[in-house]
Each structure stands twice: as structure tokens, then as C-alpha cells.
Amino acid sequence: xxxxxxxxxxxxxxxxxxxxxAGADAADPVTAAPNAKVEYSGxxxxxxxxxxxQLSPYFIGLAEEYQKLHPEVKIELIxxxxxxxxxKTKTLVxxxxxxxxxxxxxxxxxxxxxxxxxxxxxxxxxGPDTEWGKTLVPAAVQAFQYNGKYYGIPLYLDAKFxxxxxxxxxxxxxxxxxxxxxxxxxxxxxxASGVTPISFGxxxxxxxxxxxxxxxxxxxxxxTLEADFDPKQAQYSDxxxxxSLTQFKELIDRCxxxxxxxxxxxxxxxxxxxxxxxxxxxxxxxxxxxxxxADSALGLANFGFFVLPVPAGAKGDPKAVEGAPxxxxxxxASENIPLAVDFMKFVSSPEHGQILSAPPYGQxxxxxxxxxxxxxxxxxxxxxKDLTSASYLMPWLDTANSPRVAAAWLSxxxxxxxxxxxxxxxxxxxxxxxxxxxx
Numbered sequence: 219x220x221x222x223x224x225x226x227x228x229x230x231x232x233x234x235x236x237x238x239x240a241g242a243d244a245a246d247p248v249t250a251a252p253n254a255k256v257e258y259s260g261x262x263x264x265x266x267x268x269x270x271x272q273l274s275p276y277f278i279g280l281a282e283e284y285q286k287l288h289p290e291v292k293i294e295l296i297x298x299x300x301x302x303x304x305x306k307t308k309t310l311v312x313x314x315x316x317x318x319x320x321x322x323x324x325x326x327x328x329x330x331x332x333x334x335x336x337x338x339x340x341x342x343x344x345g346p347d348t349e350w351g352k353t354l355v356p357a358a359v360q361a362f363q364y365n366g367k368y369y370g371i372p373l374y375l376d377a378k379f380x381x382x383x384x385x386x387x388x389x390x391x392x393x394x395x396x397x398x399x400x401x402x403x404x405x406x407x408x409x410a411s412g413v414t415p416i417s418f419g420x421x422x423x424x425x426x427x428x429x430x431x432x433x434x435x436x437x438x439x440x441x442t443l444e445a446d447f448d449p450k451q452a453q454y455s456d457x458x459x460x461x462s463l464t465q466f467k468e469l470i471d472r473c474x475x476x477x478x479x480x481x482x483x484x485x486x487x488x489x490x491x492x493x494x495x496x497x498x499x500x501x502x503x504x505x506x507x508x509x510x511x512a513d514s515a516l517g518l519a520n521f522g523f524f525v526l527p528v529p530a531g532a533k534g535d536p537k538a539v540e541g542a543p544x545x546x547x548x549x550x551a552s553e554n555i556p557l558a559v560d561f562m563k564f565v566s567s568p569e570h571g572q573i574l575s576a577p578p579y580g581q582x583x584x585x586x587x588x589x590x591x592x593x594x595x596x597x598x599x600x601x602x603k604d605l606t607s608a609s610y611l612m613p614w615l616d617t618a619n620s621p622r623v624a625a626a627w628l629s630x631x632x633x634x635x636x637x638x639x640x641x642x643x644x645x646x647x648x649x650x651x652x653x654x655x656x657x
Contacts, residue, residue, distance in 0.1 A: 248550040249339040252348070256556045259290040263317035264561075265306065267544070269299040272508060272578055279573075284564055291557065301422055301484075311336070318552040319562060322370060324361040324542045325618035326447070332364045337547040341367045343559055350563055357611075358543040358584040370545045371562045372584035374574060376502050377541025377605040378428050379523040381509055383516060386413060386497045394522070398433075398465060398529035405473035408497045417496035418474040419487030426631040427615045428540055429469065429500060432526045433462035435538035435612035443534075447618050449655035454645055458533060463634060463641035465529055470635050473498075477636045492516045500526065502541075503601040507580025510597065521597055525604060537609035542617075543584050626651035 266277050274297050281293035296317060298306045303321055310316050316336060322328040331337040344351045344359065345368050351359055354372060362370025380401075387393070387404075390411060395401040405415035420426050434443060437458030446452040470476060479487075491499035492514040501509065510518040528536045548558045564570070571588020574581050575598065582602045583589050591599050605611075616624040630647045633639035639647075 247335050247339060248555070249341070250343045250548070250555055250559055252342040254556040254559075256560045257554060258288040258557065260554055260557070261292045261294055262319070262554065262557055262561055263294040263296065264546075265296045265298065265303070265310070265317045265320040267298060267300060267303045267321045269297040269302065272511070276574060276579055280565055280570060284561060293561070314551075316549045316551065318549055318554065318558045319546050320549065321544070322362075322547045323544055323614065323617040324370070325613045326620055326624070327617035328362060328370055328547065329364050330621075331547055332369055336550050337369045338550050338552070338555055338558075339367050340369055340371070340548065340559070344368050344371065350566075353568070353586055354566065355543075355584045355586060358545075361543050362545060370547055371566060372543040372545040373566065374504065374545075374581040374584055375541070375543050375602065375605055376504050376581075377539045377601070377608070377611065378432060378500060378502055378526070379601055379604070380416075380498055380526055381491065381501050381506070381521060381523045382498045383491070383494060383496075384520045384522045386494070387522070394524045395527050398527050401527050402468060402472050405469075409472070414475060414490070414496040415473040416469070416498045416500065417487040417490035418470075418479045418500070419482035419484040420479045420632060420635055421481060421483045423628040423632045424614075424616055425484050425487075425500070426466070426635055427627055429466050429526070430462060430627070430631055431612050431615045432538075432540040433465050433529070434458065434534070434615075435540065435610065436528050436532040436534045436536060437462045437465075438534050440535055440538070440610055443612075446652070449620050449623060449652040452623075452649070452652035452656070454649045454652065459645050460641050461529070461532075463644050466631070467634055467641060480632055480636045494520075503598060503605065504579075504581040506597045506601060507577045507595055510595065511578065518595065518597065523597060523601060535610050538612050539605060539608035539610075540612045540614075541605060541608075542611055542613045545584070620652075620655045622655045623648060623651045 268274050268277050277295055281295055285291055285293060322331065346356060346359060358372035358375060359368060362368060362372060390407055392404050392407065395404050408415040438456045442456050446454055488499060488505060488508065490496045492509045494515045510516055510521045525539055546562060548555060552558050566585050568585050568587035571583030571585035572590045572593055575583045575589040576593035577595050580595060580598050582598060589602060615627045619627065626648045630639055630644040634644050
């Protein structure tokens with residue numbers, strides 16, 4: 219997730235509070251009707267992940283524009299950040315007050331809402347053969363497919379890249395590293411110069427998941443990874459798990475501020491990089507324009523990026539990239555589903571996609587024609603090319619896995635970064651969580 223930019227560690231209790239398995243509170247499945255009449259009146263509530271100051275104007279502008287077109291409609295926005303949206307969602311689910319439209323990640327996170335009958339089946343209106351579906355990137359729509367049906371509305375594409383300061387690299391005679399080992403060697407040289415090699419904030423726990431996910435995609439075959447996402451099949455016996463975690467710990471020790479990263483927020487780490495106090499920062503493509511904003515010391519000219527390089531001897535997929543589309547679901551309890559569908563069609567238009575993809579937002583639209591090179595920053599354009607040419611998008615570990623396993627990854631990776639757990643203990647803790655979920 220970021221992500222999602224993703225979220226603080228979710229506990230098993232929090233996952234349980236989400237209550238997304240079919241239970242006493244779950245309604246019967248609801249399917250959108252393709253020819254339903256839209257009643258342009260009443261309130262429509264929307265939970266977004268655009269709560270940051272730089273991002274919040276996007277949905278505010280969309281709401282105002284839609285309300286001008288339909289004066290009898292009132293859009294009520296609930297704007298959360300990457301760090302707070304899971305907690306807010308948990309609270310809304312626990313009180314059975316999910317908004318009409320709400321943010322979701324792909325994988326097990328979105329699947330929980332589907333299993334609990336809390337998301338509308340949008341297949342008749344957004345499936346690949348529908349008029350709306352054909353306007354969206356096929357792989358992005360596919361990412362929200364569960365049990366052969368389509369539930370999510372993809373808004374943007376996302377992936378992780380290592381951003382770097384070209385000026386610092388140039389002064390030290392460094393090139394973009396060709397291997398993971400080259401990256402570690404570059405960190406040694408940068409650190410010797412008195413600069414922090416990689417700013418890393420892991421206070422929220424999810425940033426470590428992104429490093430681990432990319433390394434796992436390199437070291438563990440895809441079929442094995444995806445089998446291990448299912449607790450009933452999971453074994454976690456592939457040696458690539460230990461290799462990845464060992465590499466992650468070496469990166470912590472040689473490239474970052476060490477155990478203190480667990481006391482630093484991801485936002486502070488991004489700020490450190492954009493203020494040129496560090497040489498690198500592992501960031502999502504949707505953060506590129508934040509790193510290089512007009513008021514940043516870094517600036518666009520000094521910003522470069524590369525995919526986290528592949529370790530020597532890796533036995534997974536060398537062309538995989540950590541990332542996933544992110545989007546929205548429509549609540550099965552909504553009293554105006556046709557209006558919610560209509561609003562999200564409006565949100566996902568090519569016109570609005572081009573605004574979303576361009577500065578200051580810099581979030582590559584999942585709408586066909588929604589990402590124009592003429593308006594996007596050059597870095598986002600190039601990053602999008604790498605993203606769309608990847609052989610596999612490795613999903614975020616904290617949203618691809620079941621709640622208990624996700625919580626185990628989050629807490630144990632934080633402990634590994636802090637030095638209180640070993641790679642072997644991390645694997646064992648994740649394995650135990652999967653076994654508990656399999657019962």
C-alpha cells in the first residue's frame with residue numbers, strides 16, 4: 219500500500235475490528251445495475267487517501283465541480299493520509315458507517331470488504347467489456363478482481379523507486395548502482411563523506427515492508443510467493459526469504475541511520491531527502507512531485523531514480539517492481555449506488571486523470587489517456603514507463619497477506635531494523651502467523 223506512503227502496523231485486533239468476513243452485520247451481496255437511473259440529489263460521502271496538504275485540493279476541486287453540474291448533490295469528503303486511512307476505515311467499519319465511496323488497496327485488504335459483502339459488485343458497469351471498463355488500464359481493473367468479479371475503481375498506478383540526488387552522486391563519482399551489492403558499496407562511500415546515504419523513516423512500520431517486498435520478488439520465485447500469500451498453502455521454506463531479510467538488514471546497517479529509523483516518520487525521511495540532507499530515499503512514484511516541488515532544495519534537475527537493484531544470485535524475477543494500483547470501492551450499504559457510480563465515472567475521466575497525473579499531484583492515472591507526457595513531470599513519465607514495462611508488480615506485503623500475517627510482517631521487520639530480531643526469527647514469526655490463520 220504507500221503506500222500505499224502506507225499505514226502504521228495493523229494489529230490482529232484491528233483487523234478483527236474491521237470485521238470483514240461475512241458475519242451477522244454483513245448484508246447480502248449487492249451488484250450494480252448498468253442501466254440504473256441516477257438520482258442527482260442528496261448526500262454522497264467519500265473517504266479518500268488525499269489528506270496531505272499537497273493532495274487534498276484534488277478531491278475538493280472534483281467535489282465542487284460535480285456539485286456545480288448537479289446542484290442538488292452534496293459531496294461530503296473525509297480526507298485521510300496514508301498513515302491514518304486504515305485507522306479511520308477500521309472505525310467506520312466497526313460502527314457500520316462506511317461512506318458511500320471509500321479508498322482501498324488491492325490484495326487481501328480489498329478482499330476483506332468483498333468477503334464481508336461490504337463492497338458493491340461492479341462487474342456489470344466496470345468489467346473489461348463495459349463502456350467504463352474500456353476507458354481504464356486493463357491491468358489496473360484486473361487488480362481489483364475477486365472470485366471472477368470486479369469490485370474496485372482504480373484511480374492511479376503506484377510503484378517504488380530509489381530516488382537519488384544527482385549532485386551528491388556526481389561529486390562522489392558515483393553512477394546508478396547496477397546491483398544490490400553496488401548500492402551497498404555506494405552507501406559506504408556516501409557515509410564516509412559525512413552524508414546520510416538513505417533517509418529512512420520506519421516509525422509507521424510499513425516503509426520496511428516495501429524494501430522487503432522488492433527483495434522478496436527478486437529472491438523468491440513468484441509462484442512460491444503467491445502460494446505463501448494464502449495461509450492454507452503457506453510454507454515460507456524458500457531460502458530466498460532469509461536471503462532477502464539478510465540483505466534488508468545489511469542495507470539498514472550500511473545505508474541508513476540504523477536502529478533509530480524506527481523513531482523517524484516516513485514524512486520526515488522524505489523531507490530530509492528533499493532538503494538534500496540525504497543522498498537517497500526509497501519512494502513511491504506518487505511521491506516524486508513532492509520530492510521535487512518548487513520549494514524543495516533538491517529541485518527537479520538534481521532528482522534521479524532507479525529501481526532497487528537486483529542482488530547477485532537472486533532466483534526470483536529480476537524485472538519485478540514493488541507496487542500496485544490503488545483505488546476505491548462503493549459501499550454495499552449505500553442508499554444511492556447509481557449516484558456513487560456516476561461520481562466515480564466523473565472522477566476517473568481522462569480530463570481529471572491528466573490533472574491527477576500532473577504536478578503538484580504526480581499520481582499516474584489508471585485511466586486510458588489520463589497520463590499526458592505534456593503535463594506530467596519528466597521523472598513521473600520515466601517512472602511510469604518502468605512501471606508499465608515491469609514483468610510483475612509485487613504487491614505490498616501488508617495488503618497482500620491476511621491480517622494476522624500482515625501484522626507479523628510489520629512488527630517483525632520493525633524489530634529486525636531495530637536489531638531485536640534476526641532474519642531467522644522474522645521468518646519464524648511470519649510462518650507462525652500463517653499457521654494460526656490457516657486454522
